[in-house]
Amino acid sequence: MNKFNGSGVALVTPFDKNGAVDFDALKKIVNHVIDEGINYLVVLGTTGETATMTTEEKSKVFASVAEFNNNRVPLVAGIGGNDTLAIAAYIKNFDTNGYEAILSVSPYYNRPTQEGIYQHYKMLAEISPLDLILYNVPGRTASNMSAETICRLAKDFKNIIGVKDACGNFDQFNQIMRDKPEDFLLISGDDPITLPMMAVGASGIISVIGNALPKQVANMVDLCNQGDFKNAIKVHLSLIEFSRLAFLEGNPAGVKAALQYLGICENVLRLPLVKVSSSLESDIIKELKKLN
Template identity: 70%
Template sequence: MNKFHGTGVALVTPFNTDGTVDYQGLKKLINHLVDGGIDYLVSLGTTGETATLAKEEKKKVWDFTAEINNGRLPLVAGIGGNDTSVIGETIKSFERNQYSAILSVSPYYSKPTQEGIYQHYKYLSELSELPIMLYNVPGRTGSNMSPETTCRLAHDFKNIIATKEASGSFDQFNQIMRDKPEDFLLISGDDPIALPMISIGAVGVISVLGNALPKQLSDMVTLCLKGDFTSALPAHLSLLEITRLLFAEGNPAGVKAALKQLGICDDVVRLPLIKASEGLNTLIATQLKQLA
């Protein structure tokens, strides 16, 4: 599973001013990331505003992403939600094309028990022809997937290969590293803590920031994976403020503001999200100039 070591990027979904998917913007974004040294791409994770896309739109985005990528990088498809049977049907009918894995967020809003989370992923694992990455992001889902549940799934199902951890809890990360199977991957789900997570054994990050600054981020992660944390630290620290700004008014409004300023795609988001404010745009622009 070395293809998932390093820097993955959770792609935004560019939109035109009329709200339709901007496929030319998506093409520019994919090429920007390939040229920036990213290691793999995640299509339609939560950063892709997946909750606002219709079934037909999702299929077209997945297919278009595979076409433009053209085998250059490994691809991961985001397929998650809180209706287990619907997610299962989507996974069963998913046309794999170039995709190497599925990233599936822990069920949100419903607040299932740990046993419910386990049974949810058990169901998906038994249906999927592709490996599955777990995704724990309690700040969005409303519930935490415990390290015990994560490691139980990792030990019980060979095709559950990784977890994207965005709980922010180093106690949780430590327990996963201690108790997981040797080949199970811990991946940072938060840009600002990619460095310290790699220091305890994580294999990289699935990033939002990387949409805008792929080279700066991937260079830093590469140094970390080589064990050269002394060289990586200045780059890590230099990215903290831009990362804070990108999330100041919600994701992906901030990173789309940055992408517009970089000339890659517009900053349109779908309701209930709204664009970044003028003040935030100014602050982001200042940071981009400093980091260019």
């Protein structure tokens, strides 16, 4: 599973001033993060504002990123939801061209039991043409996928190869690292805690701030994987303030403000998300200038 060791980026979906998907800007973003050393890309995750996109738009974005990437780095498709049968049908019919795995968020809103979460992923694993990466993000789903459930799935299904975990609970991370199969990946889902997670054995990060600062994120993760935590900590500490600012008024509002300053895409979001405040945007740009 070395292809998903290291730094991944959860790509934003750029929109033009009229609110349509901006495919020219999407190509810029793909080239930007790959050229700066990111190891793999996640397409249409939470950061991609997937909840506000039509099925047709999603299909075009998936196909376009595969074209722009041109097999340079592995691609992961974000396909998840809270209707198991609907997600299973989508995955079964997904055009896998250019993609090597699917990142699927734990069911939200319904608040299933741990057994319900297990059965959800069991169905997906049994029909998926690609490997699966679990996604645990209790702050958005209103339920935590426990370490026991994660490791049970990892042991029962060979094509469930990792978990992106954004629960922030190091007791859970410790338990996953202790009980998981050797080749199962624990991936950070939170930029600010990537380094401490890697210190206990996580393989890397699926990053949001990596859209704007791919070189710095890739460098820090590479240093951790080389065991050079002394220098990795320096990079980690330098990114703390930008990470705080980027998430202060929601994701991906902060990182889109940064991307506009960098000349990569417009600072346009789809409702109910809105731009960050002008004062926060100024702070983000100020910090970005320091880091670049």
